Amino acid sequence: MIIAHSKQELEEIIAPLKEEGRTIGFVPTMGALHAGHLSLVDLARRHADKIIVSIFVNPTQFAPHEDFDAYPRDLEGDAAKLDTAGVDIVYAPRETDIYPDGKDITVKAGAMAKGLEGDFRPTHFDGVVTVVHRLFSQVQPDVAVFGEKDFQQLQVIKEMAAAERLSVEIVGGLIARDEHGLALSSRNAYLSAEELEIARKLNKILRHCAEEIARGRAVETATQEAENALLEAGFDKIDYVRFWQGRVLAAAFLGRTRLIDNIAA
Structure with a gap:
């Protein structure tokens, strides 16, 4: 090389x-x-x-x-x-x-x-x-x-x-993920052990949102429920959960670390 x-x-x-x-x-x-x-x-x-x-x-x-x-x-x-x-x-x-x-x-x-x-x-x-x-x-x-x-x-x-x-x-x-579904990112190294456990819920919540939209649930309702679920899971701030170009995309903070992910709906 x-x-x-x-x-x-x-x-x-x-x-x-x-x-x-x-x-x-x-x-x-x-x-x-x-x-x-x-x-x-x-x-x-x-x-x-x-x-x-x-x-x-x-x-x-x-x-x-x-x-x-x-x-x-x-x-x-x-x-x-x-x-x-x-x-x-x-x-x-x-x-x-x-x-x-x-x-x-x-x-x-x-x-x-x-x-x-x-x-x-x-x-x-x-x-x-x-x-x-x-x-x-x-x-x-x-x-x-x-x-x-x-x-x-x-x-x-x-x-x-x-x-x-x-x-x-x-x-x-394709998005590479760990065994828990968390999207691999250089910024994951910033997360504490406790934050890492919370971060691994991001993919699951977005996947549920995408499945709900695919079943015909109103986009605004599904994405708002996903935002609420992220806050309940322990995320500190949500920049967005949106349905765009056939995918559910999100950006959310754990402390000062900003994580993004997306799932096809």
Whole structure:
């Protein structure tokens, strides 16, 4: 496995692959890798000859009050996991490789960014599509894989790729969960043992909500009942429980940790 620490190093590695006609599968990450990320690597491998994983904690998708500085960083540990997973290239760029002219937002998210996360993190998706667009231009992937846990983000990126007429296929990977159904997330590491027990109820409550909607229960009634159930379960604050694009999506806080999940209805 090769680790590229700069845009120039990456270009030197990719050039011969393109000349040979190799297809590139790309998995963008912010590091703090877990089994969910590795499942996306496995999915990418089914679509391409060579796999590139980026590790870059993107400052433009964090609001001032969010956890950019506290976000876990362990390049050595992450690289070891990716090497074991058979990744060909890790791209760990410097901030100046991605933002050479300062942290400007150069791509705006489209209609899919409205509501849900867009209401509570109004600048988030502009930062996401900006960094993804820049990574695409550097990595030049044929296929890029994103997890369905961030379901709205997946739709936002698909919309951006279509609007920008990018020649990359966007593929969604199923949500990886622990044995209790909790969606795997780097932020789960912030949870205490007591909070972890509460967090594992999120999936069950959303699944019940989705089943109720599928049976014909009114969406507003089902989602309000799910919000109430989350508060009763011990969640401290609910940003939303919504039915959108055929799924029930939720964002809820345990202490300062914000968890998201979604279930198809």
